[in-house]
Amino acid sequence: MFKALVVRKAEDGAISQAVEELDDAMLPDGDVTVKVDYSTLNYKDGLCMHGKGGLVRAFPHVPGVDFAGVVEQSADPRYRPGDRVILTGWRVGEVWWGGYASRAKVKADWLVKLPDAISTRQAMAVGTAGLTSMLAVIALEKAGLKPDQGEVVVTGAAGGVGSVAVAILARLGYRVAAVTGRPETEDYLRDLGAETIIPRGELAEPTAKPLESERFAAGIDAVGGDMLMRVLKQVKYNGSVAAIGLAAGAAVPSFTVVPFLLRGVNLLGIDSVMRPHDQRVEAWSRLAADLPMDKLEAMVSEHGLAEMPGLGASILKGGVKGRIVVNPQL
Incomplete structure (x- = not known):
């Protein structure tokens, strides 16, 4: 079982969001299963949580366009249990279940190994x-x-x-x-x-x-x-x-x-969604070197899954300052 923020659409078109316990069998097909440590709140997440923009194609849906965590299982030799990884883009959180969950299953090609100098929380403060x-x-x-x-x-x-x-x-x-x-x-x-x-x-x-x-x-x-x-x-x-x-x-x-x-x-x-893997690795290496982590921490607030619908509505209105880190364990 894993915990997730699930977005559902009723027959009359009404959109609802709730934190639920789901069976692992509901996870989408993928090469790598990741224990999600953190996700973030982005403008697209606000759209997906509230059924706007036509981004979500099928319901029920788990939003969260990025996440960082630790590999639990992998069918791809590039990743082994214990590897720290990050995922951004690739329509995850839109057409594929995303990071607003304690567990995610994705394609190996979408992942990037996290630089040693960045923690999973810092990675999602970056996001x-x-x-x-x-x-x-x-x-x-x-x-x-x-x-x-x-x-x-x-x-x-x-x-x-x-x-x-x-x-x-x-x-x-x-x-x-x-x-x-x-x-x-x-x-x-x-x-x-x-x-x-x-x-x-x-x-x-x-x-x-x-x-x-x-x-x-x-x-x-x-x-x-x-x-x-x-x-x-x-x-x-x-x-x-x-x-x-x-x-x-x-x-x-x-x-x-x-x-x-x-x-x-x-x-x-500038597109980050479909950016090739080598350019993602370059960018994360630069972030590890060029982003002052003390300044990063000053712009971060941490919240749980249940708070995301309200914060998602706020970001759509331009009411969010800095970076919101999502802890799926809260």
């Missing part, structure tokens, strides 16, 4: 959000970004992805400008390493200008919508913006190609 942030930083570096080129702006900076991005960039020596709509998070963001705090209102409204004054060397955008366009218009010549989220929506009504044509700005799309 999908932190992995995405690290992939964005790596992409910006490969596009030529260096710390001496100027400010790097991070939008949605107080959220899970933005918080980790701020901490990583500051640790690497970048000057970070953090955009937030919550004034009460200013001290939190400065503690993570942000040098400048930009109120969301300064970038939230669209402008008819095809270009604005050059300000940022680069950007990491978790918001999308018109804010992404405002950032692109303010990036310096040959700078880059890594797009990692769409909290404000997928459409960019004020879109213009002018920043790309006149300033050579690059828009880098």
Whole structure:
């Protein structure tokens, strides 16, 4: 038996969530069985728990798009009982049962061995959000970004992805400008390493200008919508913006190609769901080296499975700060 948060859909379409004890025979087919130590709360988890976004195809369902834990059984020679592993992406928690459970069964190809320097709790304090942030930083570096080129702006900076991005960039020596709509998070963001705090209102409204004054060397955008366009218009010549989220929506009504044509700005799309294994290993190795774990701990709160539906509703409204670690034993 194992404990899980189970999402069910009634005949009338109503969605419910409850912590249940399930038989191991209900686990999906897979190569590796993992004792889940921790999972996290992501925006997608909020959608899956509340039946939004069309992500969940079949019910009952166990959400949780990432988890870290210890291998219990493996039919794949790459993993042995006792190995510490992490899983992010691959539609786990969406079309495959996920990490909001004390046990999970998955395909071996989806797993990554955890670096020795990171505990399973720290791994989930990082989670999908932190992995995405690290992939964005790596992409910006490969596009030529260096710390001496100027400010790097991070939008949605107080959220899970933005918080980790701020901490990583500051640790690497970048000057970070953090955009937030919550004034009460200013001290939190400065503690993570942000040098400048930009109120969301300064970038939230669209402008008819095809270009604005050059300000940022680069950007990491978790918001999308018109804010992404405002950032692109303010990036310096040959700078880059890594797009990692769409909290404000997928459409960019004020879109213009002018920043790309006149300033050579690059828009880098960051996907962590289907990222190849070798790139995941690189990113986790970089996280072990470049993410200040003391800063990481400052942004973490730990919660049990029963709290997830309420917190999932909150994250959909932009009401979650930092990283929420899910302990399935609570």
